Amino acid sequence: MAAADSRPADLLAIEDIHTYYGDSYVLQGLSLRVASGTIVALLGRNGMGKTTLIRSVAGLTPPRRGRITFRGSDVVGLPPYRIAQLGVALVPQGRRTFPSLTVRENLQMPQSTLAGLGGRTGPGGRGRAERWSLSEVVREFPQIGDRLGQRARNLSGGEQQMLAIGRALMANPDLILMDEPSEGLAPVIVQQLGAIMRRLRSQGHSILLVEQNVGLAMEVADYVYVIATGRVTCAGTPAELDAQPDLMARHLGIER
Numbered sequence: 587m588a589a590a591d592s593r594p595a596d597l598l599a600i601e602d603i604h605t606y607y608g609d610s611y612v613l614q615g616l617s618l619r620v621a622s623g624t625i626v627a628l629l630g631r632n633g634m635g636k637t638t639l640i641r642s643v644a645g646l647t648p649p650r651r652g653r654i655t656f657r658g659s660d661v662v663g664l665p666p667y668r669i670a671q672l673g674v675a676l677v678p679q680g681r682r683t684f685p686s687l688t689v690r691e692n693l694q695m696p697q698s699t700l701a702g703l704g705g706r707t708g709p710g711g712r713g714r715a716e717r718w719s720l721s722e723v724v725r726e727f728p729q730i731g732d733r734l735g736q737r738a739r740n741l742s743g744g745e746q747q748m749l750a751i752g753r754a755l756m757a758n759p760d761l762i763l764m765d766e767p768s769e770g771l772a773p774v775i776v777q778q779l780g781a782i783m784r785r786l787r788s789q790g791h792s793i794l795l796v797e798q799n800v801g802l803a804m805e806v807a808d809y810v811y812v813i814a815t816g817r818v819t820c821a822g823t824p825a826e827l828d829a830q831p832d833l834m835a836r837h838l839g840i841e842r
């Protein structure tokens with residue numbers, strides 16, 4: 587855990603958050619940080635609160651207690667569109683593309699929505715060169731570029747995941763929240779996904795990656811948190827965690 591304090595400045599800082607669904611107490615004092623330009627992975631078994639953490643950051647299920655700061659500004663209590671305008675994009679679990687819309691319409695959705703709400707705001711927002719346009723997303727994901735006129739429902743699982751990531755990029759985020767992007771994908775597509783995440787990091791994006799695929803997370807992440815019942819149970823660089831296989835086995839129920 588010593589490495590935690592020597593990491594570069596935080597883009598996202600989550601401090602002791604407590605998040606509920608009604609009376610159901612899910613995140614029970616969770617803290618984590620995402621340094622600028624890094625990939626941070628969040629591992630945990632089913633139902634441990636990974637999606638709830640993503641929802642807490644995106645403003646969909648705000649915590650009742652605790653702080654979440656993005657580039658130093660408090661975001662708890664802001665509506666989701668405001669958090670998106672600050673530069674946080676979500677690639678939701680299960681992709682959630684719009685099946686009856688075309689690939690092009692899916693990609694254009696965030697830009698038209700954000701434009702209607704006044705565009706990106708804050709540092710790095712309006713006025714900076716907007717990096718991602720339809721043609722740049724198509725260049726990054728040629729598979730979906732060939733299918734812009736088709737309905738999203740006709741894409742394969744891998745293509746739908748590329749579309750979900752492309753759609754998030756169209757909002758020009760600094761931080762991309764990815765909730766189990768490898769779920770249900772063939773190993774060769776998971777490898778492609780890893781390469782995409784590394785490329786996005788090299789282009790200056792930061793990623794908070796929720797995964798059940800421990801291999802993928804350990805391969806791409808700069809730092810890893812393991813959560814159980816709404817709390818961080820262990821954390822470290824992939825190398826630090828690899829050096830303690832018994833710890834990983836205990837917290838994730840897996841052998842590495």
Ligand SMILES: Nc1ncnc2c1ncn2[C@@H]1O[C@H](COP(=O)(O)OP(=O)(O)OP(=O)(O)O)[C@@H](O)[C@H]1O
Pocket residue numbers: 607610612630631632633634635636637638639679798
């Ligand atoms: N909308 C909701 N209302 C009530 N309880 C919920 C709701 N969504 C999730 N929960 C509960 O909160 C807990 C954490 O769920 P969450 O979806 O965050 O887990 P997860 O780690 O993302 O799991 P998975 O790996 O299956 O996606 C679970 O016990 C779940 O049943």
Ligand SMILES: [Mg+2]
Pocket residue numbers: 636637638679765
């Ligand atoms: Mg989940």
